[in-house]
Amino acid sequence: MATSVREDLERDLGCLDLLGCVHGLNERDQTVFRLLQQAEERLTVDDVADRLDCERSTAYRSISRLHEAGVVVQEQVNYENGGYYYVYRPRTPEKIAHDMQRLLNDWYADIGQLIQEFEDRYSRDSDSRENQPLQSCS
Missing domain, CATH: 1.10.10.10 (Winged helix-like DNA-binding domain superfamily/Winged helix DNA-binding domain)
Known part of the structure; x- marks a missing residue:
């Protein structure tokens, strides 16, 4: 899981x-x-x-x-x-650690870009939603 x-x-x-x-x-x-x-x-x-x-x-x-x-x-x-x-x-612990650090840095950069895309996408959507009347859930 x-x-x-x-x-x-x-x-x-x-x-x-x-x-x-x-x-x-x-x-x-x-x-x-x-x-x-x-x-x-x-x-x-x-x-x-x-x-x-x-x-x-x-x-x-x-x-x-x-x-x-x-x-x-x-x-x-x-x-x-x-x-x-x-x-x-x-492999030497130093080489393994270096590779893990590089992978983590790459992952961090990718996640940072996804977070920015999330913010950009939903910031625009929320601006347009604020000007629309509320709809009921029924």
């Missing part, structure tokens, strides 16, 4: 909640991000699935969402005899 902006602003957000809020990540995605952040090495999808005791497809979906959101980096590792696999690591 969607919440209003007012409800989101009145809520106590944590760091991971913020990451989820900005990028639309669910709790599993945030858990995978935390695991990748705490790992000393880059992890494969199978590593993530094993450590979180979940299906490989579940781990893959979360990693894909994190990668698409730009908070996780995918790197290809090649086998000597051909073939490859992917490992994942989080």
Whole structure:
């Protein structure tokens, strides 16, 4: 169920909640991000699935969402005899924070323009309504 902006602003957000809020990540995605952040090495999808005791497809979906959101980096590792696999690591907190700040600034500018359009539209409509007689509701 969607919440209003007012409800989101009145809520106590944590760091991971913020990451989820900005990028639309669910709790599993945030858990995978935390695991990748705490790992000393880059992890494969199978590593993530094993450590979180979940299906490989579940781990893959979360990693894909994190990668698409730009908070996780995918790197290809090649086998000597051909073939490859992917490992994942989080981007630096500074880069993630910078991207979130940019997204917030873009959103703020867009919302500011919508508010101005709202004011312009309904200010003109209210001026013309003030000169019209009141109509009954029946």
